[in-house]
Amino acid sequence: MKQGLWNRETVALMTFAALLPLGTFWLWFEGTDMLVRLFMTLLVIAVWQLIFMLARAQSPSFSCLVTALAIAMLAPEELGVFGLTFGISFGVVMGELVFGGWGRNVVNPATVALAFLGFGFPAAPWPVAEVPVAWAAIPAAILGTTLGVMPAALVMTTVLLGAVAASTGILAEPIVQAAGIVLVLLVADPVTSAATTLGRCLHGALYVALVTLFGLGWSGAAPFQIAVAAALLSSLAAPSFDELAMKLWVHHRRRRHGRT
Amino acid sequence: MHRAGAGLTPEFPSPIERLDSIDIITEEAAVQMPGAQTTRVTPLVQEGDLIAKGAAVACLRHAPDICLVAPIAGRVAQISVIPGRRLSEIVLFREDQGGIQRHGTVSSESPAALRRLMQAAGVWPWIRRRPFGGMPAPNEAPAAIVVMAADTRPYAPSPMQALEGREEAFARGLAALGQISRGPVFVCWPRGMPAMQLPTTIPDVRWISCGSRHPQASPGIRIHRDIPAGLDTPVWDMHAEDVAALGDLLETGELPMQRRIRISGAGLREGRSLRTHPGADLRQLTQHIVASGPHILMSGGHLDGRAARWLGQRHRQVTVLPRTAQQQRRHWLIHALTKSATLRPVIPTAALTQSFGAVLPAPALIRALGAGDSEAAMALGALSLLEDDVALADYVLGAGGEIMLQLRSLLDHIQAEYAG
CATH class of the missing domain: 3.10.20 (Ubiquitin-like (UB roll))
Structure with missing residues (x-):
């Protein structure tokens, strides 16, 4: 029997392909030092995937490429090998592998790892987004939504509300750039974002609201720190948005047809 | 677009x-139950009998009115029954001198007589009911009947082409279905084609136009969208060509x-x-x-x-x-890296939503199927769906038939639990 191509591994590879413009610009502007960091992140994730494959028969996934890119791009600097390894291990194991691997996780492993590093090493400086790298998030978002691996409703709501917030001046420009990069790397993850159209719109709206709130009220926080915290909190709320959207859908159908 | x-x-x-x-009338033919159904039957013929085309060869054990009929005139070659007196197949060898079975035409006024004719002449196995699939019970009154005059499956023959020149028979068949149904009769036809000019106007027929992409004209997807099937509101579906055949049966007494x-x-x-x-x-x-x-x-x-x-x-x-050659046994590590014992999780993408025609929250349904959560699946409309309707999603996700099996086992579970 022939089979279609939208299985888990193809979706992971397509997500990675959509993020390639972002990754290329990042390596171009940050220099090849970052290549070492990327490979180290990838190695740590690969070792954990191998351990879980041997111990729990969970097949490894290409999603490690996306996770590694997100962690390498956004993780605080000057952590040292031990700190970085520790943070990645926590995020990947507790955020993804203990749930049964990519596709069964409830939070994005990269988000967990970054939040953990942010809270665990508060003195480590967060990276600063170069402007061209932030612009490269736009082709990544377009590619991802066109291929269908990033939820279009979420991306569009976030972009629309973000544009409104930025044009009224309550969002500073560095925060907008950081929020854009975090949107394509962490928030628009097909697994942990909301799965219904209404849920996705609400998820995007909450993300923008949290970024705005933190941008106004969290003094001394780096732009990436703000965006990662907003991504974590909004993805925790995503299942309740889905629940709400499903309740509304079922209610609407009950009223229209008398049954579901 | x-x-x-x-x-x-x-x-x-x-x-x-x-x-x-x-x-083409093939030299051999077989009578089988529709779909993958196995039901207890009583054979009405013996091996070696010469039978007419359209003559009953078996009837259901618990509903003797419903007959399975011979598609060709011929001699009964073999009756294979699997344990439990469930029909496997009745093989016929073609012999044209068997003739053609004629049924008395009924007055269209009596739904009961109409049902009896449809059951005796072999139209019944062409009807499929939802929920749970299979033939409807002999006296079941459907909440609606959906007639499929469109087919979006790849390489499907065009039903509109099959209906060309048979508009009168089709209208007669629709009118007959309208008498059996408690509710309206829906006709799904391809968008862009002019609506069919029926010679007579039939009350309670509603036309639904379907786009050209699959699963727009998948019966389950249409039923889910327009008239969901429930435990006590069964919905039937029938192919338009079979409806025209029913119209011919009513006119001539002979089922084409x-x-x-x-x-x-x-x-x-x-x-x-x-x-x-x-x-x-x-x-x-x-x-x-x-x-x-x-x-x-x-x-x-x-x-x-x-x-x-x-x-x-x-x-x-x-x-x-x-037929592709059987794959060589691979090293266990390669096997572990590429395959897992359980089905890999489904990632919600636009392709998944589209493979259900964007009529339902597909990720939630797939999750409910995977977890065997019958209540959530019923709330999402799984009762309107059958294996054929999720076949596209199964193909698109590369699940290798797993989702169809999950839906079938879930439907069987619901049937045992709620509709016992």
Whole structure:
């Protein structure tokens, strides 16, 4: 029997392909030092995937490429090998592998790892987004939504509300750039974002609201720190948005047809 | 974009089709239960009997009014019954002197007489009910009947073409269905085609236009969208060509068996469109057009077909695929890296939403199916769906038939639990 191509591994590879413009610009502007960091992140994730494959028969996934890119791009600097390894291990194991691997996780492993590093090493400086790298998030978002691996409703709501917030001046420009990069790397993850159209719109709206709130009220926080915290909190709320959207859908159908 | 509507157009390789329309009556034919159903039956004939085309060869044990009829005139060669007196197949050898079975035409005023005629003449196995699939019970009154005059499955023959010149019979069939149904009769027709000019106006017929992408004209998806089936509100679906055949039966007392089918697939030298009967011998139909080498004959389309020797009761497609060699045993590490024991999780993408025609929250339904959560699946409308309707999602996700199996086991569970 022939089979279609939208299985888990193809979706992971397509997500990675959509993020390639972002990754290329990042390596171009940050220099090849970052290549070492990327490979180290990838190695740590690969070792954990191998351990879980041997111990729990969970097949490894290409999603490690996306996770590694997100962690390498956004993780605080000057952590040292031990700190970085520790943070990645926590995020990947507790955020993804203990749930049964990519596709069964409830939070994005990269988000967990970054939040953990942010809270665990508060003195480590967060990276600063170069402007061209932030612009490269736009082709990544377009590619991802066109291929269908990033939820279009979420991306569009976030972009629309973000544009409104930025044009009224309550969002500073560095925060907008950081929020854009975090949107394509962490928030628009097909697994942990909301799965219904209404849920996705609400998820995007909450993300923008949290970024705005933190941008106004969290003094001394780096732009990436703000965006990662907003991504974590909004993805925790995503299942309740889905629940709400499903309740509304079922209610609407009950009223229209008398049954579901 | 708007005309095609939501959905996908999966592409499968198939050679060019020769454009001739021929009628084939195969030398051997078989009577089987529709779908994968196995039900207790009472054979009404014995091996060696000469029977007419359209004559009853078996009836259901618990509903003796419902008959399975012979698609060709011939001699009964073999009756195979599997344990539990469940019918496997009744094979017939063609002998044209068997004649044709005629039924007394009924006055269209009496729904009960109409039902009896449909059950005795062999129209009943062409009706499929939802929820749970299979033939309806003899006195079941459906909440609606959906007539499919559109088919978006890849390489499906066009029902509108099959209806050409048979508008009167189709209208008669629709009127008859309208009497049996408690609710309206829906007719799904391809968008862009002018609505059919029926010679008479029939009350309570509603027209639904379907786009050209699959699964726009998948019966379950339409039923889910427009008139969801429930435990006490069954919905029937029937192919438009079968409705026209019902119209002919009412007029002449003789049920036409010939139907338009299409043969396609990568295992062929050339495709073919022809007219044949249910239970036709697939080997004879494909005899001169298969490519050399081992191949698999499937009754049904590329998405929902299953390997078979005979054309299914409701099938209008034959698919021939080359048989690929069995894979060598690979190293355990490679196996562990590429395959897992359980089905890999489904990632919600736009492709998944489109494979359900964007009519339902697909990720939630797939999750409910995977977890065997019957309440959530029922709330999402799983009662309107059958295996054929999720076949596209199964193909798109590369699940290898797993989602169809999950839906079937869930439906069986719901049937045992709620509708016992």
